[in-house]
Amino acid sequence: MRLLLRLLANAAALAVATALLSGISLSGDTTGQKVLTLLVVALIFGVLNAVVKPLFAFFTAPLVLLTLGLFLLVINACIMLLTSWVSDKLDLGWHVDGFWTALFGALIVSVVSFVLNAFLPDKDKDRDRRRG
Known part of the structure; x- marks a missing residue:
């Protein structure tokens, strides 16, 4: 259940980045x-x-x-570009145009995912509640 919620949170974060950045495109005939x-x-x-x-x-x-962790933003951008590449290979219809778009997209996805995951139930807290 938790993995499904995380998948939905990631999809929502990617949707926000797609909506906000013109360099990220999503194609499809229907919603x-x-x-x-x-x-x-x-x-x-x-x-x-x-x-x-x-x-x-x-x-x-x-x-x-x-870089005191700032290079992690570059790594996140590379993951976005790699996701775009795999998506293109699978002909999914989701594409990121270039490094800077990927960098800003990764920032948006990180912030949205952080906010959404803050509302997801914490597995460790659930386990502690059952014990105590």
Whole structure:
């Protein structure tokens, strides 16, 4: 259930970035197709965040430390671009035009995801409540 809620939160965050930035495009004939596309893109984005992002962060750790964490924004932009590339390969109809759009999109997705995830139930708190 929690993973489904996170998927929906990511899809909503990607939808906000798509709506706010002209450099991120979403194609589809109907609203249902657009929603389905955003859900699949959110799934791809989540998998890349779980698998690729830690590798990027590990190999660029000195740069992340040197920039006091600001390089993580570049990594997030790269994940957005990679998501766009995979989406293009799968012919999903979601595309990011260039690095700067990806950087601003990653910022928007991060902020929206943070806000939405603040309202999701915390698994650790639920476990503690059952114990105590």
